[in-house]
Amino acid sequence: MKSAFTAALLAAVIALPAYAQEASKPPEPFTEDFLSDAENINAGQEMWAEQCRHCHGRTAYPGKAPKLKPYKYKPEFVYRRVTDGFRKMPSWEEVYTDLERMQITAYVLSDDFSP
Numbered sequence: 372m373k374s375a376f377t378a379a380l381l382a383a384v385i386a387l388p389a390y391a392q393e394a395s396k397p398p399e400p401f402t403e404d405f406l407s408d409a410e411n412i413n414a415g416q417e418m419w420a421e422q423c424r425h426c427h428g429r430t431a432y433p434g435k436a437p438k439l440k441p442y443k444y445k446p447e448f449v450y451r452r453v454t455d456g457f458r459k460m461p462s463w464e465e466v467y468t469d470l471e472r473m474q475i476t477a478y479v480l481s482d483d484f485s486p
């Protein structure tokens with residue numbers, strides 16, 4: 372009993388750093404066409420309003436999450452944060468498909484972005 376528990380614990384501890392290093396990449400590289408496509412941007416905007424605004428939006432409780440600075444981000448970075456999460460930033464991998472997470476990225480990086 373005890374050794375099985377110890378083995379499981381050890382396995383988890385060993386597996387964790389390897390898992391944490393595995394940063395998610397989009398299934399296909401982002402293209403200008405994808406990022407500027409109105410359909411993608413609109414779909415991303417809806418998801419933003421449903422899931423992101425209450426933490427990152429202008430009316431969010433101060434200090435809940437950082438104000439986003441899209442001019443500083445590459446699409447791969449936004450995709451990775453949305454997919455993997457980071458510290459108190461939740462992961463959306465189980466919530467949204469790869470395409471949807473790419474669309475959220477397109478919205479955040481678009482001129483329409485309005486937190």
Ligand code: HEC
Nearest residue numbers: 422423426435436437449452453457458459460461463475
């Ligand atoms: C529960 C609150 C919460 C929700 C909901 C949330 N985030 Fe975050 N997000 C955070 C926090 C906290 C951080 C800062 C993590 C850190 O760096 O420690 C963050 C960081 C980020 C970053 C990186 C910012 C930077 O400059 O480093 C991006 C991009 C981001 N979030 C996008 C989103 C998107 C898009 C959504 C919706 C799918 C979303 N977040 C939903 C809390 C949230």
